[in-house]
Amino acid sequence: MTDRVPGIDPKLMEILVCPVSKGPLRYDAERQELVSERAGLAYPIRDGIPIMLPDEARRLDEEGAQP
Amino acid sequence: MENKTHESIVGDQFGSQAGAYLASPVHARGEDLDRLARLVGTRPAARALDLGCGGGHVAFRLAPAVGQVVACDLSPDMLAAVAAEAVRRGLGNVATEQGLAERLPFADARFDVVASRHSAHHWHDLEAGLREARRVLRPDGLAVFMDVVAPESVLGDTFFQTIEMLRDPSHVRDYSVREWRRAVESAGFAVRSVACHRVWLDFASWTARMRTPEDHVRAIRSLQGRAAAEIAEYFAIEADGSFTIDTMTLEAVPTPH
Numbered sequence: 001m002t003d004r005v006p007g008i009d010p011k012l013m014e015i016l017v018c019p020v021s022k023g024p025l026r027y028d029a030e031r032q033e034l035v036s037e038r039a040g041l042a043y044p045i046r047d048g049i050p051i052m053l054p055d056e057a058r059r060l061d062e063e064g065a066q067p
Numbered sequence: 068m069e070n071k072t073h074e075s076i077v078g079d080q081f082g083s084q085a086g087a088y089l090a091s092p093v094h095a096r097g098e099d100l101d102r103l104a105r106l107v108g109t110r111p112a113a114r115a116l117d118l119g120c121g122g123g124h125v126a127f128r129l130a131p132a133v134g135q136v137v138a139c140d141l142s143p144d145m146l147a148a149v150a151a152e153a154v155r156r157g158l159g160n161v162a163t164e165q166g167l168a169e170r171l172p173f174a175d176a177r178f179d180v181v182a183s184r185h186s187a188h189h190w191h192d193l194e195a196g197l198r199e200a201r202r203v204l205r206p207d208g209l210a211v212f213m214d215v216v217a218p219e220s221v222l223g224d225t226f227f228q229t230i231e232m233l234r235d236p237s238h239v240r241d242y243s244v245r246e247w248r249r250a251v252e253s254a255g256f257a258v259r260s261v262a263c264h265r266v267w268l269d270f271a272s273w274t275a276r277m278r279t280p281e282d283h284v285r286a287i288r289s290l291q292g293r294a295a296a297e298i299a300e301y302f303a304i305e306a307d308g309s310f311t312i313d314t315m316t317l318e319a320v321p322t323p324h
Binding site for chain 1: 074114135137141143146147150162163164165166167170171172173174175177
């Protein structure tokens, strides 16, 4: 891999919404996730690429469970 | 046997072949990309979406002409290859995002340009993908859809979908220009122009890119050999199986709600 710093492009963050609810996302830097409270889903960010697929998201009602 | 979902088939088909798509001359060059560049022109403040970016050729072409490009695809390996290639080319304004065309993770009216090339024939639901493209595009924005198109004749259509499915199990449908027009219009666009380009496909690399199994290659060759004269003529089928297809570049603008 490159020496890219994990995280998310702030310009991308400005336009991203939850693909299910189309609601806002909160960036969780520690877990490297984009959290959609409305849909109850947390989308992972891997190597700086947000994975905006409901099937790949962690369900918030299973807090602590491994994705 | 255990059957997989369409999304995972698409992911498998393209994941391990990211390099082949990045390097493929059929994908890296083309009159359609030249036409796209002319249609978009230079828009330093614009944000563009490469919808179903694959090897990222639309993103790389548009990046120098616009402010920001977002490359969206279902395959994480393709996106990693696109991100690395953007860095290699010194294109600092290309962001990558993994998503489904039918369920885009972007707020309404955020893009000045939405372009999609050689992607829609993999979508589950063309109209849903086009409605999403319309939703994320600004009312004064520009949409450019480029894809392989099926012949208008029913026989030619069936022949083409069959060999496409044999070659690539993630194939859904190549639409005809007439079907494209109807779908684009019903998704809330007005068609401004349609240009068609013939593209020659080398049989060996066409099948190698998809790692088509040998029995499917034989089935395609058999169908080509038995094709009706008008089919052989339309596709200009050659002795080694190489043939010529039509691709389309459709320019559209949003119609007012």
